[in-house]
Amino acid sequence: MSRPPFPSGWSSIPLSLKNLTLANSLPVGQSFLWHRHAIASSTPGCPTEEFSRAVDNPPRVVCLRQSPSHLYYTGVYPNEHDALADLRRGITKDWVNDYFQLKAHPELEKMYDDWRARDPELFGKVEVNKRAVGVRVLRQDPWECLIAFITSTNNHIPRITSLLHRFSQSFSPPLVTLHNPDNDGETTYHLFPTPTALPTKLEALLRSMGFGYRASFIESSLQTLEEEFKEEIEAGLLRWRNQDVDTVREKLVALKGVGRKVADCVMLMCMDKPSLIPIDTHVAAIAARHPAFPSRLRNKPMSKQVYDETQQFLLDRWGPMGGWCQAVMFAADLPEPKPKVKVVKTKVNTSVTVKRKLEEVSPTLNLKRTRSATRLELKQTRTIVTDEVKMEE
C-alpha cells in the first residue's frame, strides 16, 4: 500500500517570461498564500525557485516552477485516487490555465503594446523595469480574496501574509507536509478555511491572532454572507462573477470592512472585471506622476470624489484592461525584495554583544534538476478534520 503524498508528476506548458513571470505575479500583493523556496539542485537555464500552495477541488498542493521557455506544474495529493485522476484528466493543468488566465488572455505582450501606445508617459517609463515583466492578474477564489483584502487594510504585504497563513493553519486541518526544495526543513500546507469551518465567536479569536480591528469586520461580513447565501457562501460569491460591476460593488461595499478600494480589488482579482483600477495610496502616487494629472487632485487626501476622479483618469489612459496595467505598475513600484540576511548575535571579548548580518549562502546549483516529484517525501499527513481550533503560539 502506498503512502501519501502522491505527486501527479511534473508537466509543462511552453510559456515565455514576458507572458508570465511567477516572481512578478505571485508575491506582489494580489495573492498572499504562496510559499516560495529556492531549489537546491538546479542548473543554469533551469528553474531556480518553486512556488507552492494548497488548492481545493480536489485538495492538493500545487507546485510551480519556471524556466525561460516553460512553466512546470505538479499537484501533490494526500490520496492516490485524486492523483491518478489528475494524471488522466489534467486537473492541475486546467487549474493553471484558469488561475493565470492563459486561455482567456493568451497574449500579455499585446496588452503591453497597447498600454505603451496609450500611455508612454507612465507605462512606457515603468515597463523597462525588470519587475514589470510578465505581470498577470490572477483569477483567484472570491471567498479567500475577500478575506485577504479585508485583512489588507492598513497593513503591509509581509504582515497580511503572516496573518492569512495563521488563519489557514488555525481553521483548516493540515493537508500534506512536504520537504522544502531548498532542503531547509519542511512545510505543512493547509487549504484556505471554508466559511463553515469558522467558529461562531470568531472576533475574539481573530483579535488574539493579531487581526486587530479587522477581526470584527470579518465576523460581521461572514454573518452578512451567511444571511444571503446560507451554507453556500463560496458558490454564491462565485456567481457574482456573472454580474455587472455596479451590482457587485453595491453588494461588496455593504459588507463591513469593505470600502471602495477593497471592493475594486476583489472584483479585479476574482470576478472577471479587468478594467477596474483599485486606487490605494500607492497607485494614487503613481497617477500623480503623470504630467496630465489634474492639479486639483494633487496632494489631496483620499475621498470618494478624489478616488473616482483618479480612477477615471487612469482608466482613460490605460483602457479596458486598465486593472491589469495597474497590476504591472504596482508590481514594478514595489521595493526590491530584501536579500535574505540572518541577524546573528556574536559575543565579542568580554560581554559586548553586536549584531552582524550574514549574507545567506545562495544554494549551490547542481547540474541535475529532477522533474520527479518523488523528492517530495512524506513527513506527516493528516486528513482528519478536527473541531478543535489551534492557536498560534
Place this chain on the structure above:
DNA sequence: GTTAGACCTCT
C-alpha cells in the same frame, strides 16, 4: 454629500 478621528499592530 463631505470631512475628521479612531482603529490594531508593527516598523
Place this chain on the structure above:
DNA sequence: GAGGTCTAA
C-alpha cells in the same frame, strides 16, 4: 504612517 474603513458630526 502603513495596500482603508467606519462612525459621528
